Amino acid sequence: MDAIKIQIPSLSENIRIIESFIDNAKEQYNFTDDIYGNIMIxxxxxxxxxxxxxxxxxxxxxxxxxxxxxxNQVKFTIEDEGPGFDYDNLPDPTAPENLEKPGGRGIFLMKNLCDEVSFIDNGKKVILSFYLP
Structure with missing residues (x-):
């Protein structure tokens, strides 16, 4: 199957476009509610x-x-146009000194919600994989 692709300018309000994209995918591929919730987040x-x-x-x-x-899996590839980042040396959000910090949980969350998370090209590209039942 060919990939379905969209691109958005880097504005936080464009997240709603991504949410619609995921809603359409749920309809098209009949994701279960559990998988849909994990994908959305x-x-x-x-x-x-x-x-x-x-x-x-x-x-x-x-x-x-x-x-x-x-x-039997759906893969989402997200790519930005930035310089990348060191994804192997991120602070552990579950460490006591980081529990009160407002940020730093995104990648931790992604790793817990996805079946696989892969970083490519210095972290400019991430692939989130979800196994379908």
Whole structure:
């Protein structure tokens, strides 16, 4: 199957476009409510990271999202136009010194909601995989 792709300028209000994209995918592929909930949180979190951290909320830069269905899994690829980041050395949000911090949970959340999370190209591209029942 060909990937379904969209791109949005790096504005936080464009998250609603991503939510509609996921709603349409749910209808098209009959995601269960559990998987749909996990996809919605993980993908919107990843896109928000791409907007805020990757593209520094620069509306002249885009975030690219694609959806691929392969065998029994759905993969979302989120890519920004920023410099990337060191995804192997992120602070642990469950460590006592980080529990009160407002940020730093996005990737932790994604890893807990997805079946697989892969970072490519210095973290400019992330692939979120969900196994379908």
């Amino acid at each position: 993980a993908v919107t979190e990843s896109v928000n990271n791409a907007i805020v951290h990757g593209n520094q909320s620069d509306k002249s830069k885009n975030v690219h999202l694609s959806l691929n269905l392969e065998d």
